[in-house]
Amino acid sequence: MSSETVSLDVIGNVGKITLNRPAVFNSFNKEMAMATQAALDECATNSTVRSILITAEGKAFCAGQDLQEAIDPDGPDIKKIVLEHYNPIIRRLRTIEKPIICAVNGVAAGAGANVALAADIVVAKKSAVFVQAFSSIGLIPDSGGTYILPRLIGWQKAAALMMLADKVDAMEAERIGMIYKWFEDESFEADAMKIAEKLARLPTKGLGYTKRLLNASFHNALEDQLTEEAEVQAHAAATSDFKEGVQAFLDKRRPNFTGE
Numbered sequence: 001m002s003s004e005t006v007s008l009d010v011i012g013n014v015g016k017i018t019l020n021r022p023a024v025f026n027s028f029n030k031e032m033a034m035a036t037q038a039a040l041d042e043c044a045t046n047s048t049v050r051s052i053l054i055t056a057e058g059k060a061f062c063a064g065q066d067l068q069e070a071i072d073p074d075g076p077d078i079k080k081i082v083l084e085h086y087n088p089i090i091r092r093l094r095t096i097e098k099p100i101i102c103a104v105n106g107v108a109a110g111a112g113a114n115v116a117l118a119a120d121i122v123v124a125k126k127s128a129v130f131v132q133a134f135s136s137i138g139l140i141p142d143s144g145g146t147y148i149l150p151r152l153i154g155w156q157k158a159a160a161l162m163m164l165a166d167k168v169d170a171m172e173a174e175r176i177g178m179i180y181k182w183f184e185d186e187s188f189e190a191d192a193m194k195i196a197e198k199l200a201r202l203p204t205k206g207l208g209y210t211k212r213l214l215n216a217s218f219h220n221a222l223e224d225q226l227t228e229e230a231e232v233q234a235h236a237a238a239t240s241d242f243k244e245g246v247q248a249f250l251d252k253r254r255p256n257f258t259g260e
Contacts, residue, residue, distance in 0.1 A: 003035035008042060013050040013200035013259075014193070015043035022058025027066040028111060030076065033085035040092040050259045051199035052096070053192065054119065055103040064110025064133060078139075086111055086143040093118040094144075094215055097208025099199040103192035104170075104179070109133045114143035117152065120211060122179040123195065124170040125188045130178065132162045151218070153178050203241035204259035 007018045017039045019026040026032075043049045056062060069075050076084070093100055093115070102119035110133040116122055117130075124130075132149070134141050141149070141162050150158040153176045161168065170182035183191040199207065209232045216228055236242060240260040248255035 003031060003038070005029070005032035006035035006039050008039040010046065010048060011193075012197065013048060014053055014196045015039075015046065015049035015051070016053045016055070016193075016196075017043070019054075019056035019062055022056075022060070024066060025060035025063035025107065026056045026058065026112070027063040028085060029066040029069045030081075030085060033081075033089065037088050037092065040089070040096060044092070044096045044098065047259075050098060050201075050204045051196045052098055052100040053103060053196040054100065054116075055105055055189075055192065058106070060106040060112075061104045061108040061116060061128065062112025063107065064112045067137075082142050086115070089115055090118045090144040094211075097211055098204060099202075099207045099211070101192065101196050101199065103188070104128045104130070105188065107131070110141075111143040111145075114141065114145040114148065117148050117178065118144050121195065121199075123188075123192050124173060124179055124182045125185045126170050126182050127185050128170045128182070130168045130170075130173055131165060133165050135163055136165045147218075149178075201257060203236075203239065203245065203257045205239045206236050206241060209236050 005019070005021050007020055009016045009018070017036065019032065019036070021027060021029075021032055040052070043052045065081065070078060070081060099121065100119045101121040101123065102116040104116050104122060104124040105128065106125065107129045108116045109131045113130045113132060132141050132145065140146070145162070149162070157176060160166070168178065170179070173179045174182050213225070213229060213232055217225055220228065241257045244257060245255045
């Protein structure tokens with residue numbers, strides 16, 4: 001992929017995707033949305049990449065949709081933007097069977113917040129802020145917001161945040177279960193990369209299977225989930241990493257997982 005709006009760097013076994021429109025707080029336009037999709041596709045198919053880290057340049061993570069594009073009479077309408085720009089990103093975040101960590105380095109508003117929350121693990125700078133800004137301009141939460149946020153923090157809290165557009169700082173976001181953890185601003189980049197690197201050393205297929213089952217739990221009854229767990233566990237037990245994990249346990253040493 002080649003785009004000035006998004007960069008992709010493979011650092012060891014980590015695919016680092018960086019949103020890069022800092023002058024407009026990394027708000028999404030068509031080019032950045034398509035470049036994000038392409039970067040995720042590259043990470044999905046690159047066997048070297050065993051975890052994916054998404055972050056952004058500048059003071060903001062993402063301010064959501066670039067409204068200049070949204071109101072441009074010659075540009076795409078809102079429905080097209082949602083269907084073709086954001087929905088494909090959310091689908092990739094949830095279906096790529098590699099762990100994805102989102103490192104929120106500043107304000108995450110509107111679609112920017114919901115893209116972040118669709119990742120497997122979300123961490124944030126202490127100074128970061130999340131806001132469901134849609135009601136402030138007469139829109140509804142898209143990019144999976146009405147699906148994912150209530151499952152993270154509960155119906156009442158999600159409804160209030162969506163309707164009132166309250167700002168949630170990183171410490172509160174961790175407290176209510178919206179994100180995994182916050183880090184001090186000074187150590188944030190290093191701390192986020194440590195998590196991505198740790199994920200990249202773990203059994204990639206097993207983590208992917210875990211993600212598949214978490215997705216299935218959104219619609220499965222308990223009996224269906226139990227059946228699916230048994231089937232997927234059989235796949236996990238057939239991996240080289242399972243054999244390595246067992247042997248390392250018996251040898252009383254650290255496992256050397258290869259992601260296979």
